[in-house]
Amino acid sequence: xxxxxxxxxxxxxxxxxxxxxxxxxxxxxxxxxxxxxxxxxxxxxxxxxxxxxxxxxxxxxxxxxxxxxxxxxxxxxxxxxxxxxxxxxxxxxxxxxxxxxxxxxxxxxxxxxxxxxxxxxxxxxxxxxxxxxxxxxxxxxxxxxxxxxxxxxxxxxxxxxxxxxxxxxxxxxxxxxxxxxxxxxxxxxxxxxxxxxxxxxxxxxxxxxxxxxxxxxxxxxxxxxxxxxxxxxxxxxxxxxxxxxxxxxxxxxxxxxxxxxxxxxxxxxxxxxxxxxxxxxxxxxxxxxxxxxxxxxxxxxxxxxxxxxxxxxxxxxxxxxxxxxxxxxxxxxxxxxxxxxxxxxxxxxxxxxxxxxxxxxxxxxxxxxxxxxxxxxxxxxxxxxxxxxxxxxxxxxxxxxxxxxxxxxxxxxxxxxxxxxxxxxxxxxxxxxxxxxxxxxxxxxxxxxxxxxxxxxxxxxxxxxxxxxxxxxxxxxxxxxxxx
Ligand SMILES: NC(=O)C1=CN([C@@H]2O[C@H](COP(=O)(O)OP(=O)(O)OC[C@H]3O[C@@H](n4cnc5c(N)ncnc54)[C@H](O)[C@@H]3O)[C@@H](O)[C@H]2O)C=CC1
Ligand SMILES: O=C(O)[C@H]1O[C@H](OP(=O)(O)OP(=O)(O)OC[C@H]2O[C@@H](n3ccc(=O)[nH]c3=O)[C@H](O)[C@@H]2O)[C@H](O)[C@@H](O)[C@@H]1O
Numbered sequence: 260x261x262x263x264x265x266x267x268x269x270x271x272x273x274x275x276x277x278x279x280x281x282x283x284x285x286x287x288x289x290x291x292x293x294x295x296x297x298x299x300x301x302x303x304x305x306x307x308x309x310x311x312x313x314x315x316x317x318x319x320x321x322x323x324x325x326x327x328x329x330x331x332x333x334x335x336x337x338x339x340x341x342x343x344x345x346x347x348x349x350x351x352x353x354x355x356x357x358x359x360x361x362x363x364x365x366x367x368x369x370x371x372x373x374x375x376x377x378x379x380x381x382x383x384x385x386x387x388x389x390x391x392x393x394x395x396x397x398x399x400x401x402x403x404x405x406x407x408x409x410x411x412x413x414x415x416x417x418x419x420x421x422x423x424x425x426x427x428x429x430x431x432x433x434x435x436x437x438x439x440x441x442x443x444x445x446x447x448x449x450x451x452x453x454x455x456x457x458x459x460x461x462x463x464x465x466x467x468x469x470x471x472x473x474x475x476x477x478x479x480x481x482x483x484x485x486x487x488x489x490x491x492x493x494x495x496x497x498x499x500x501x502x503x504x505x506x507x508x509x510x511x512x513x514x515x516x517x518x519x520x521x522x523x524x525x526x527x528x529x530x531x532x533x534x535x536x537x538x539x540x541x542x543x544x545x546x547x548x549x550x551x552x553x554x555x556x557x558x559x560x561x562x563x564x565x566x567x568x569x570x571x572x573x574x575x576x577x578x579x580x581x582x583x584x585x586x587x588x589x590x591x592x593x594x595x596x597x598x599x600x601x602x603x604x605x606x607x608x609x610x611x612x613x614x615x616x617x618x619x620x621x622x623x624x625x626x627x628x629x630x631x632x633x634x635x636x637x638x639x640x641x642x643x644x645x646x647x648x649x650x651x652x653x654x655x656x657x658x659x660x661x662x663x664x665x666x667x668x669x670x671x672x673x674x675x676x677x678x679x680x681x682x683x684x685x686x687x688x689x690x691x692x693x694x695x696x697x698x699x700x701x702x703x704x705x706x707x708x709x710x711x712x713x714x715x716x717x718x719x720x721x722x723x724x725x726x727x728x729x730x731x732x733x734x735x736x737x738x739x740x741x742x743x
Contacts, residue, residue: 277301278460281349281356283378285312285342287323287555287621288395288427289359291434294331297340298439299463304349305342316342324620324647327435327478346378350385355456357425358382358406359395364559368566370399379406383413391453392422394493397500397560399567403447403493421453424493426500431554432618439464440483447496454490461488501564505578508557510545512584518548518726519591528726529708548726550626550680550706551588553615558585558624589629592706595723596634599702600676604638609674609698611667612681612707613656614648622651627680630706635660644670646683671697682707691718 277300282293285307293305307313312322321329332340343349350356360374375396382392392410394403403422410420424447429437444464446457463469467485491499518528528548536543552558561582568575600606615625622628625648631641641661645652649663664670667689671677677698679686687709695701695718703715705724715722715730722730 278355278456279353280304280460281306281346281353282359282395283307283346283349283356283382284359284361284374284396285309285316285322286359286361287325287431287434288429289357290316290321290323291325291328291429291438292357292359292395292427293340294328294335295435295438296460297335298331299469301460302338303340304352305340306344306346306349307342308344310344313342313344324618325434326432326618331435331478346381347385350382350390351387353390354388355391355393355460356382357393357395359427361555362396362398362559362563364562368562370397370559370563372398372402372405375402375406376409379409380413383410383415386410386415386419388419389452390420391456392420393457394422394424394497395427397426397504397556398424398497399501399563400494400497402497421448421450422493423448423450423453423457424496425457426496428500428503431621432616435478436480439469439478440480441486444486444488445491445496445499446488447491447493447499449492458488501560501567504557504560505564505581507545508552508561508585509577509581511547511549511552511557512581514546514548515551515584515588515725521726522728525728526726527728531726547682548708549588549682550592550630550725551585553624553626553629555615555621555623558582589626589633592630592704592725593633595729596676596678596704599704599721599723603634605640606638606675607640607642607673607699608634609670609672609677610641610643611645611670611677611679611686612648612683613643613645613652614681614683617681617683618647620647620651622648622655625652625681626706628652628655630678630680631656631661642670642672642674645681646685648681668693668697673697673699675700676702676704679703679705679707679709682709686710691715691720695720 280296280301280303282289282303282305285305293303297303315322321332358375358378360378362370362372365371392406394406403424406422426445428441444461446454448454465485465488470483473479514532517531521528521531532546535541536546561578565575565578610631613622613625613627615621634641635657642664643661644664644667667686671694691714701719702721708724712722712724712727
C-alpha cells in the first residue's frame, strides 16, 4: 500500500527548499530541535527571551551540555540557523512556529502554562500569513484548544493558523540522536493543511533521505530506520506524551519495588530485570533499579498527569503509588549508608555524580542532589565530582560542607566511603585498585549498580548497591574513623 504521508512529504520537498521554521524557547528541547531541523535542511530561527543566552548562541556557544550539539551547530550556516530575542521577527520569517518553552509544576501539581499563553499571545500579534503553530512543550490534554482560543482572542482569523500537537520524546544526554532517529513522530491535528506542513518538515527522516546523506555520522544511531509518522487528534497526541512518560516512570518504580524484594530474597535485580526484559512484551529498557527517577520531566509530568486525572474524576492511585515508591528510594539508600557507616556526622564522603542522569549537566530534581543535601544536613563532609554538572550543582547546593574536585580519584582521597550517584559510563572504568589506594576505607555505595559487583568483592571492598546482595568487607573489621 502506498505510504500517503511519504508521498505528501516528497511532493512538498520536490523544490528542495525546506520549510521556514521558528522555534520559541532555546532550552534542552528547543535548541536541540532548532539545530536538528537546520541539520535536516530547513531554515530555522530560534527565539528566547533570555538575552544572555541568545548572545552566547549567536557567538556559537552552547549553554547546555549535550553530546553532538556543538558539532552540529558548527555545521549550520547563518542562513540555515539564526538566533533572536524577537518572537515577532521569528514568526514573520517562518511558516511553522514550534513552542518549546518550559511547563514547570505549580504548587498544586498542575503544569504552569503561563509561558505557553504568553508566547501564544505574542505570536498572535505577528501572524501575517498562514502559520502552523506547533505545541512541542509537554502540556496537558486540551492545551492546543486553549492556544487556538488565545490566537482567536488576539484577533487571529481561524483560517490564518492551525495548532498542532507534536510531542517530543528525546532524552537529555542522547537528545540529538533521539531527535534525529525517533521511534515515532506524533502529529496531532484536525487540519490537512497543517498535516502537510508537518510531513514536509519531518520528510527527510520519513523518506530516509537524511540517513542516506549522513550515512556514517556518529551522532546517528547505528543503521537508523525511517520512523513511522502517526496522525492523531490533538487530544490523543497530548495524552500520548503524558501517558508515555508516566508509563516509563511506572516501569522504574516497578523495578525498584522488585529490587527491594531481591534484597530480602538474596536475589540480584539486574538478573531478574534481564530475565524479565527478554520477554518482548516487557523489553529490557527502563528496568534499571537505582535512586529513582529525577530530571525536569518525569517528576513534574507525573504530578501534572495525576492532577489532570484527579480533575477528570479518574482514579489515579496507581500514579500516586509510582511517585511514593520513587520518593522512598532516597530514604532507603540513606538507611543503607547508615547501616554501614553508623554515625554520619563528620564522615568524609566522596560523591561521584550530581546530574540527574549520566550525559547531562542538568541537576533539576536530581536524586543525587537530594541525597547530598540530606548527607550535608546530617553533618557529612562531601567531596564531589561530576564530569558536566559541577557548575549547575554549585548553584543549588549549600556552600558549607561540600567541595568540588576535577576528577573522580581526587574526590576519593582519604574519604571514609565512596558514593556513586549518577550513571556516567566513565565511572565504570575507574580501576578498583586505584580506588582502594585513595579511600581511607574500602567502602563503596553504588546507587546505580554501575560497578562490577564480583570485581568489588574480589578486591575486598564493602560494596552496597541496589537490589543485589551487599558485599561486606571481611579481610579485617571496618574501623570507621571519626574526624574531630
Ligand atoms: N528536557 C527534556 O529532556 C524534555 C523536555 N520536554 C518538554 O519541553 C518543554 C521545554 O523543556 P526544556 O527545554 O527542558 O526547558 P528549558 O527550561 O531548558 O528551556 C525553556 C526555554 O524557554 C525560554 N522561555 C521561557 N519563556 C519564554 C518566552 N516568553 N519567550 C521566549 N523564550 C522563553 C527560557 O528562557 C528557556 O531558555 C517542557 O514542556 C518539557 O516538559 C519534552 C521532552 C524532553
Ligand atoms: O519528557 C521528557 O522530558 C523526557 O523524559 C525522559 O527523558 P530524560 O528525563 O531526559 O531521561 P531518562 O533517560 O528518561 O531518565 C529519567 C530518570 O529516570 C532514571 N532512570 C531511567 C531509566 C531506568 O531504567 N532507571 C532509572 O532510574 C534516570 O536515572 C533519570 O533520573 C524520557 O525518557 C523522554 O522520552 C522524554 O522525552
